[in-house]
Amino acid sequence: MPTSSRLLQPPTVLPAIGKHRAKALETVGIRTIRDLLYYVPRRYLDRSTIVPMTDLHRCLNQNVTCIGRVSGMLLMGRTRLRLVVTLRDEHGSMDIVFFHGLPYWKEAFSHDEVIAVSGTITQYGRRPNMVHPEIDRLQDEESFEFINTGGIIPVYPSSAELERVGLNRRAGFRRIIREALNRFAEAVEDPLESHSPDGIRARHALVPLRTAITHIHRPPSHEALTDARRRLVFDEFFALALRQALRKRHTESTPGIAFQPSSPTARALVERLPFTLTRAQRKVLHEIISDLARSAPMNRLLQGDVGSGKTVVALLAMLLVVDNGYQAAMMVPTEILAEQHMRTVVKLTEGLGVPVHLLVGQQPPSYRARVMEALAAGIPCIVIGTHALIESGVVFGRLGLAVIDEQHRFGVLQRAALRRKGPAPDVLVMTATPIPRTLTMTLYGDLDVSVIDELPANRRNITTAVRFEEDRPRVWNFIRSEVKRGNRAYIVLPLVSESEKLDLKAATQEYEMLAAGEFRDLRVGLLHGQMPSREKDETMERFVRGEIDILVTTSVVEVGVDVPDATVMVIEHAERFGLAQLHQLRGRVGRSEKQGYCILMTDKRIFSRGKSTPDEQIECRAARLRLETIRDTLDGFRIAEADFTIRGPGDLWGTQQSGFPQFRVADLRLHGDILREARDEAFRIVARDPHLRAPEHAGLRELTVETFREDMEISTTA
Ligand code: ADP
Ligand code: MG
Numbered sequence: 001m002p003t004s005s006r007l008l009q010p011p012t013v014l015p016a017i018g019k020h021r022a023k024a025l026e027t028v029g030i031r032t033i034r035d036l037l038y039y040v041p042r043r044y045l046d047r048s049t050i051v052p053m054t055d056l057h058r059c060l061n062q063n064v065t066c067i068g069r070v071s072g073m074l075l076m077g078r079t080r081l082r083l084v085v086t087l088r089d090e091h092g093s094m095d096i097v098f099f100h101g102l103p104y105w106k107e108a109f110s111h112d113e114v115i116a117v118s119g120t121i122t123q124y125g126r127r128p129n130m131v132h133p134e135i136d137r138l139q140d141e142e143s144f145e146f147i148n149t150g151g152i153i154p155v156y157p158s159s160a161e162l163e164r165v166g167l168n169r170r171a172g173f174r175r176i177i178r179e180a181l182n183r184f185a186e187a188v189e190d191p192l193e194s195h196s197p198d199g200i201r202a203r204h205a206l207v208p209l210r211t212a213i214t215h216i217h218r219p220p221s222h223e224a225l226t227d228a229r230r231r232l233v234f235d236e237f238f239a240l241a242l243r244q245a246l247r248k249r250h251t252e253s254t255p256g257i258a259f260q261p262s263s264p265t266a267r268a269l270v271e272r273l274p275f276t277l278t279r280a281q282r283k284v285l286h287e288i289i290s291d292l293a294r295s296a297p298m299n300r301l302l303q304g305d306v307g308s309g310k311t312v313v314a315l316l317a318m319l320l321v322v323d324n325g326y327q328a329a330m331m332v333p334t335e336i337l338a339e340q341h342m343r344t345v346v347k348l349t350e351g352l353g354v355p356v357h358l359l360v361g362q363q364p365p366s367y368r369a370r371v372m373e374a375l376a377a378g379i380p381c382i383v384i385g386t387h388a389l390i391e392s393g394v395v396f397g398r399l400g401l402a403v404i405d406e407q408h409r410f411g412v413l414q415r416a417a418l419r420r421k422g423p424a425p426d427v428l429v430m431t432a433t434p435i436p437r438t439l440t441m442t443l444y445g446d447l448d449v450s451v452i453d454e455l456p457a458n459r460r461n462i463t464t465a466v467r468f469e470e471d472r473p474r475v476w477n478f479i480r481s482e483v484k485r486g487n488r489a490y491i492v493l494p495l496v497s498e499s500e501k502l503d504l505k506a507a508t509q510e511y512e513m514l515a516a517g518e519f520r521d522l523r524v525g526l527l528h529g530q531m532p533s534r535e536k537d538e539t540m541e542r543f544v545r546g547e548i549d550i551l552v553t554t555s556v557v558e559v560g561v562d563v564p565d566a567t568v569m570v571i572e573h574a575e576r577f578g579l580a581q582l583h584q585l586r587g588r589v590g591r592s593e594k595q596g597y598c599i600l601m602t603d604k605r606i607f608s609r610g611k612s613t614p615d616e617q618i619e620c621r622a623a624r625l626r627l628e629t630i631r632d633t634l635d636g637f638r639i640a641e642a643d644f645t646i647r648g649p650g651d652l653w654g655t656q657q658s659g660f661p662q663f664r665v666a667d668l669r670l671h672g673d674i675l676r677e678a679r680d681e682a683f684r685i686v687a688r689d690p691h692l693r694a695p696e697h698a699g700l701r702e703l704t705v706e707t708f709r710e711d712m713e714i715s716t717t718a
Contacts, residue, residue: 004702006187007034014179021176024161036180037188039173040216040232040665041154044225045116045136053092056121056128065118066094066130067138070109075102085109087117094128096135114138152219177217185214191699192235199696204677206231216665230674232665235703237675241682242692242704244445248299249690251446256297256424257400261289263320265352270316273348280454281309287450288317288428292401298426301407301444304452305636306432306587313452314403314428315345315382321426322354322380326400330384331418333409335360335533336540340562341384341405349382359385359394362533390417398422404429432587433580434636436644438672441679462590463597464631466574468604475570475599476518482568483522483549487594489568491552492585494576510572511552519550527553555581564592574600574630575623579643582630600627622646645669 011017011025011033030036051064068087076084083098083105096117098105109115119133136155156173166172190209192200201208207215212231219225270277277285284302291298304310318328332338342358349356357371374381378397383389399422404415407429419427429447440449467475479489491514493507507528515524525548527539542548544563551566555577569589574582582600590596606620606627629642668675685697692701 004187004189007037007184008032011036011176011180014176014183016176016179021165021167024165024167027161028157028159033180033184036177037184037213037217038232038664039156039177042157043118043155044152044219045155046152050116053087053089053094053128056092056094057123059121059128060123061120063118063120065116067114067116068094070111070113070115073106073109075106087115094130095124096130096133097124098132100132152222152225154217154219174217181214181217185210188213189699191703193699194696200681204234204681206234209235229665233663233671233674234678236663236666237671237678238682239703240442241445241679242686242700245683245686246690246692246704248446249686251299252296253690254297254424256295256426257324257326258295259292259320259324259326259400259426261293261320263316263323265323265349265354266316266319268352269319269348273312275456277312278309278452278454278456280304280452281313284450284452285313285316287448288313289320291448292317292320292426297424298401298428299447300428301440301447301449302428302430302452303434303440303449304430304432305434305455306584307591308432308452308455310405310430310432310452311341311344312348314405314430315348317428318382318401318403319349319352319354321401322382324400325380326398327375327378327380327396328382328401328403329389329396329399329418329421330382330403330405331389331410331414332384332386332405335362335386336527336536337405338384338386339533339537339540344562345382345384355379355381357381357383357385359383359388360533361386361388387414390414390421394421396421399425401426401428403427407431408433432584432636434640436637436641436668438668438675439640439644441675442668445679461595462586462634463595464586464600464634465598466600466602466607466627466631468602470604472601475601478597478599479519479550479568479570480522482597486546486565487567488543488546488548488563488565489550489570490566490588491550492569492571493552493554494573495554507552507554514550514552522549523547524550524552527551529554555585562591563588565594566591567594568597568599570599570601572601573603574627575602575606577626579626579629579639579646582626583636583639586630598630600630602627 009032010022011030012019012022013033017025025031025036028039030039045065049065050067051059053066053068056064056066066087066089068089070085071088071093072086074084074086076082080099081102083102085096085098085105087094087096096119114137116136116138117130117133118136119130122129122131136153154174154177156177158168158173162168162172167176188210190201192206192209194200194202200206206212207227207230209231212228215224215228216232219228284304288298288300288302291300302310302313314330318330321328330341332341338358338360342356345356355374357374359368359371359375371383372394375383376395376397380398388394402418402421402425404410404418404427407415408431415429419425435443482489491510493510507526511524511526525539525543527536527543531539539548539551543551543566546565566589569586571577571582571585577585586596586598589598602623606623625642625646629639633639633642666674685700686692689697692698692704
């Protein structure tokens with residue numbers, strides 16, 4: 001058997017693993033020996049990171065690990081029962097506290113048992129405390145030995161399933177990993193192994209793969225562990241970047257359309273715009289036009305904060321394409337947005353002789369049939385639409401440019417589907433959710449990126465404030481005074497439930513209450529996702545025209561809607577929204593020379609330390625952080641960075657649909673430098689050897705297919 005395929009055997013080749021354990025391992029994604037070797041510890045315990053209990057008062061609010069013997073246990077509290085377990089080491093003592101699962105925890109410890117606890121140190125009375133810490137039992141001899149000899153103990157991620165079959169975080173897992181290493185470590189081949197002294201490994205000071213895998217599980221020292229981790233992180237980024245480089249190369253070598261860069265219609269539009277383009281808009285337009293002029297298909301991401309003026313840039317590109325005798329399609333996530341773009345584009349292109357069509361889910365069949373006919377006939381035009389554009393019945397005779405607006409709201413497949421409506425159209429994806437640079441490289445590593453990093457000069461700042469229920473009368477008065485000055489307001493309600501019906505009810509109730517009560521002398525409107533699109537459209541139109549003063553809405557208004565006279569946005573239960581969403585929502589106001597206001601209504605309890613459960617406390621802290629971030633900064637990129645540090649990449653907007661790679665070892669928040677290093681290397685190699693045919697690159701080909709599973713195949717296809 002060749003060495004690498006030995007690693008692809010199922011874990012059951014290990015004596016310690018039978019059918020049941022194999023099943024349990026599968027639940028955490030371990031199907032092969034290789035998966036097992038790459039199942040890296042979540043953290044490590046060792047003497048040097050353990051804090052003696054006498055020092056705990058210096059570690060308040062820090063995350064630490066302590067080791068002690070269980071010396072007491074007490075149920076306390078009248079209204080809210082909690083279990084307090086006292087631990088002792090040679091020097092002092094501390095308490096660990098449980099609020100949930102008391103029946104379990106009451107029985108979980110025996111007197112004098114030695115445990116390691118990891119968590120945040122808080123203070124209760126004068127005693128150091130840890131609430132619901134992570135617990136590792138150190139009863140087995142080996143753990144003692146490890147700790148006492150200064151060794152480092154790996155702790156593995158665990159799950160109920162694994163525990164059930166005796167594969168607990170530490171001892172159980174350590175045993176099977178040891179077995180796997182003993183029998184299979186020598187079968188690990190290094191794809192970066194090279195016989196030349198200036199090979200990749202040498203260039204980046206990487207340890208051999210076999211060493212890295214062995215040391216990540218059994219680190220002989222901290223330095224060895226750092227080296228091992230660095231190597232595995234590099235590999236993950238490198239494999240991803242190689243795939244992106246290859247894909248980019250592939251796109252670029254497909255013959256596409258080389259458009260004539262001069263466009264009388266686009267020029268005419270620039271001349272009649274009521275504003276001059278910003279420097280940043282001109283810069284990205286230039287980048288886009290030079291892409292369009294090349295015969296290789298464009299594959300570009302246009303990033304720009306809300307209100308930075310992406311639409312007009314896209315429109316100019318579309319006009320250029322139409323002037324060349326091709327069709328340009330723009331896909332947006334909602335009908336409201338499609339209709340708004342339609343209005344904008346129709347108004348701006350009036351008299352220029354460019355046909356503009358709308359294609360959405362709900363429209364008269366005869367209109368729809370006419371649009372589809374024109375598209376199939378290949379008549380040069382602009383078409384704006386929703387997912388309706390990618391339905392199988394929609395055929396483009398001459399698609400030259402596909403624009404995807406607010407791309408994070410689309411799945412990977414939907415974006416790919418629009419691209420496939422033509423043989424090799426140019427593709428421009430636009431996003432108003434700025435994301436950190438490292439994330440851009442990971443998610444869109446095979447795209448070229450343009451950034452509009454400047455807002456039009458006439459934008460005033462938006463004032464953002466956090467307000468509580470007791471401020472309600474002032475908030476309502478403020479809305480009233482703005483309306484008196486001819487401005488308009490949004491009142492945004494969060495989605496309150498999984499059920500659309502209930503949300504609808506909540507929004508309707510709020511609307512009725514305000515329309516018949518507080519604001520009965522003003523014109524109040526209601527907008528929500530479940531309204532028929534004609535009605536939505538009508539309401540929106542009336543709001544734009546100023547026939548509605550206050551629009552009560554669910555978050556359907558979030559994406560891209562543009563009403564210059566809307567100056568106030570009140571967001572109810574702002575704590576329930578994510579940062580990106582809050583930023584997007586706020587972008588709806590302050591879109592003209594008028595000063596905008598965003599008022600975040602929330603529960604005062606979020607800002608006070610009431611008696612609440614630890615889970616609630618954690619949630620409150622996160623909510624507070626989100627609201628403060630939004631209040632204190634307008635810069636979308638900084639907000640994105642904050643969101644990234646609060647939640648990590650896994651939870652970021654849209655990363656799920658985008659097929660965000662699940663790294664095993666790498667953490668984008670920590671390893672940005674390694675990412676850049678690996679990426680530069682990968683692109684350099686592919687530039688020199690586009691098909692990885694050189695003998696010294698044989699291992700790399702394998703790396704690109706092995707490290708990620710099939711679902712990665714499409715992940716960066718915009
Ligand atoms: P977004 O980038 O969020 O999609 P839009 O394209 O909707 O932003 O532009 C927001 C508003 O700014 C629109 O009303 C648009 O007409 C206007 N706008 C675009 N470019 C400029 C500019 N250079 N100067 C002034 N206003 C502009
Ligand atoms: Mg937009």
